[in-house]
Amino acid sequence: MLNVENLSVQYSAFKALHGVSIKVEQGQIVSIVGANGAGKSTLINTVSGLLRPTEGSITFEGVELTTMSAHEIVRHGVVQVPEGRKLFPDMTVQENLLVGGSHKRARAGRGEALTQVYDLFPKLMEREKQSARTLSGGEQQMLAIGRAMMSQPKILMMDEPSLGLAPIVVQSIFAVVQELRNRGLTVLLVEQNIRHSLQISDYAYVLETGAVALEGTGASVLADDHTKAAYIGSPTGSEAH
Amino acid sequence: MTFSLSVILQAIASGLMIGGVFALISIGLTLIWGVMKIINFAHGEFLMIGLYLTYFLVTQFGMDPYLTILITTPALFFIGIGIFQVSIKPILKHPQMNQIMLTLGISLILQNLALVLFKADVLSVRTRYTGINYTVGGVVVTLTELIAFFGSIIATLALYYILKTTDIGRWIRAAAQNPTAAILQGVDVRFTYLLAFGMGSACLGIAASLLLPFYYTSPTVGLFLGLIAFVVVVLGGMGNFLGAFVGGLIIGLTESLGAAIMPGSLSRVLTFGIFVLFLLFRPQGILSKRQS
Ligand SMILES: Nc1ncnc2c1ncn2[C@@H]1O[C@H](COP(=O)(O)OP(=O)(O)OP(=O)(O)O)[C@@H](O)[C@H]1O
Ligand SMILES: [Mg+2]
Numbered sequence: 001m002l003n004v005e006n007l008s009v010q011y012s013a014f015k016a017l018h019g020v021s022i023k024v025e026q027g028q029i030v031s032i033v034g035a036n037g038a039g040k041s042t043l044i045n046t047v048s049g050l051l052r053p054t055e056g057s058i059t060f061e062g063v064e065l066t067t068m069s070a071h072e073i074v075r076h077g078v079v080q081v082p083e084g085r086k087l088f089p090d091m092t093v094q095e096n097l098l099v100g101g102s103h104k105r106a107r108a109g110r111g112e113a114l115t116q117v118y119d120l121f122p123k124l125m126e127r128e129k130q131s132a133r134t135l136s137g138g139e140q141q142m143l144a145i146g147r148a149m150m151s152q153p154k155i156l157m158m159d160e161p162s163l164g165l166a167p168i169v170v171q172s173i174f175a176v177v178q179e180l181r182n183r184g185l186t187v188l189l190v191e192q193n194i195r196h197s198l199q200i201s202d203y204a205y206v207l208e209t210g211a212v213a214l215e216g217t218g219a220s221v222l223a224d225d226h227t228k229a230a231y232i233g234s235p236t237g238s239e240a241h
Numbered sequence: 242m243t244f245s246l247s248v249i250l251q252a253i254a255s256g257l258m259i260g261g262v263f264a265l266i267s268i269g270l271t272l273i274w275g276v277m278k279i280i281n282f283a284h285g286e287f288l289m290i291g292l293y294l295t296y297f298l299v300t301q302f303g304m305d306p307y308l309t310i311l312i313t314t315p316a317l318f319f320i321g322i323g324i325f326q327v328s329i330k331p332i333l334k335h336p337q338m339n340q341i342m343l344t345l346g347i348s349l350i351l352q353n354l355a356l357v358l359f360k361a362d363v364l365s366v367r368t369r370y371t372g373i374n375y376t377v378g379g380v381v382v383t384l385t386e387l388i389a390f391f392g393s394i395i396a397t398l399a400l401y402y403i404l405k406t407t408d409i410g411r412w413i414r415a416a417a418q419n420p421t422a423a424i425l426q427g428v429d430v431r432f433t434y435l436l437a438f439g440m441g442s443a444c445l446g447i448a449a450s451l452l453l454p455f456y457y458t459s460p461t462v463g464l465f466l467g468l469i470a471f472v473v474v475v476l477g478g479m480g481n482f483l484g485a486f487v488g489g490l491i492i493g494l495t496e497s498l499g500a501a502i503m504p505g506s507l508s509r510v511l512t513f514g515i516f517v518l519f520l521l522f523r524p525q526g527i528l529s530k531r532q533s
Contacts, residue, residue, distance in 0.1 A: 048425060050425075069429075070425070072427075074424075079425070088415045090418055091411070095414075098408075099412070102427070103427030150426075151426055
């Protein structure tokens with residue numbers, strides 16, 4: 001479904017990705033894990049068209065994305081929930097959601113999508129008329145996910161959705177990710193919460209300093225000695241980071 | 242010195258009327274700033290274009306001045322987006338100083354163009370609305386001022402409604418608050434900027450048609466009105482829609498009261514004194530809590 005091949009990305013003098021190749025199949029949850037600065041956000045932002053690669057290609061359902069502008073990529077169904085949520089702080093919860101569903105392809109089913117989002121996150125319905133800045137961290141993340149859902153994604157790329165949230169909220173975010181997959185959505189997940197994300201992933205890539213160091217099923221990457229040592233620590237210990 | 246109550250009341254009435262138009266003019270400016278962080282120093286000259294256009298439609302074609310709104314509004318919208326496309330869009334990502342120089346340059350070009358085309362004459366129109374007054378409790382209000390006031394309020398409300406309830410309005414606000422996030426929702430932010438610039442300029446078309454029947458036009462008319470708009474925008478908080486509206490009324494009152502109670506050339510001191518004080522002590526404006 002999504003095919004990233006030999007992707008290289010450069011920030012002025014600094015090369016952040018070196019020939020990264022990843023594949024995401026329809027209906028899967030695929031994880032990208034890696035330390036801070038490994039290039040995870042860079043990868044997602046390049047797929048989204050916010051950054052341009054110096055080399056390589058990105059195709060989605062056979063269509064080349066690297067020549068498409070970022071807003072067109074969203075309209076094609078490749079949508080991200082950005083790191084740090086990036087809500088519209090002075091707009092209400094409902095307005096944030098409506099913006100998500102305002103491009104042409106999404107507009108027709110907007111009412112239905114709104115019902116679905118409120119169904120998934122009843123908290124958002126209660127807060128409908130509140131401005132986004134007044135939400136708690138967990139609610140803000142739910143809104144960011146809900147807003148992305150509004151644009152009728154075919155693949156949802158989530159950049160650290162559990163960042164900075166209390167453990168119980170983290171649990172619910174992971175539950176949502178699985179729920180979305182059960183509804184047929186394809187998910188590309190970037191997480192610091194490595195053990196948890198690998199547990200729910202069909203496939204995973206470990207990114208190290210801009211290159212894929214390891215890949216395999218979620219379970220196999222989780223079982224790998226190197227991953228354990230570098231990112232997870234002892235099986236009973238706490239998560240890295 | 243003593244001032245009779247009627248002089249003060251008269252000043253308040255006239256100040257509010259013109260303040261409504263100041264508000265409309267300033268809302269255009271604050272919209273453009275709020276969305277793309279461009280200070281359009283040619284804003285006053287765009288208004289001047291609207292005033293000349295109204296003047297010629299009225300004098301050459303015998304149009305009703307208020308009917309010219311149907312022409313001046315789209316005209317200014319398209320002039321705005323034309324100038325945006327050619328000159329402002331290419332430098333959106335450039336340092337702010339370059340942008341200031343560019344819009345200042347545009348304002349000088351337009352002023353001098355007007356000077357060449359229309360000479361330095363001060364032009365005004367007489368219409369069938371001229372000379373109709375209403376007196377309420379000793380306060381005289383002209384019909385043209387009343388129409389300008391209510392017309393400005395209606396235009397402001399209409400713009401507010403668009404920004405609040407339509408997709409275009411939400412795109413504009415989203416792009417203003419977080420352009421990257423807006424792009425990630427599939428919003429064409431460049432196009433949104435274009436629309437916002439057009440809408441901010443279109444406000445001036447409406448303002449021009451409402452203003453000319455009791456005002457004037459000249460190549461330098463935009464200097465003063467543009468400056469007023471900056472004062473109002475600073476007063477209201479840069480990018481603050483409601484602030485610009487309230488600020489417009491306040492500056493209208495200040496100008497008018499200043500002229501009534503202060504001798505001649507001193508009256509302007511009040512308006513620009515407020516400007517300086519706000520820049521120094523309350524740069525975020527009257528209404529907003531946060532500094533932008
Ligand atoms: N705008 C930028 N300009 C220059 N270098 C950048 C820029 N953004 C990121 N980098 C660098 O690129 C590398 C990869 O950054 P990226 O944000 O993709 O990492 P990440 O894996 O998402 O990290 P984190 O887990 O902290 O979010 C880092 O070394 C970072 O310093
Ligand atoms: Mg990141």
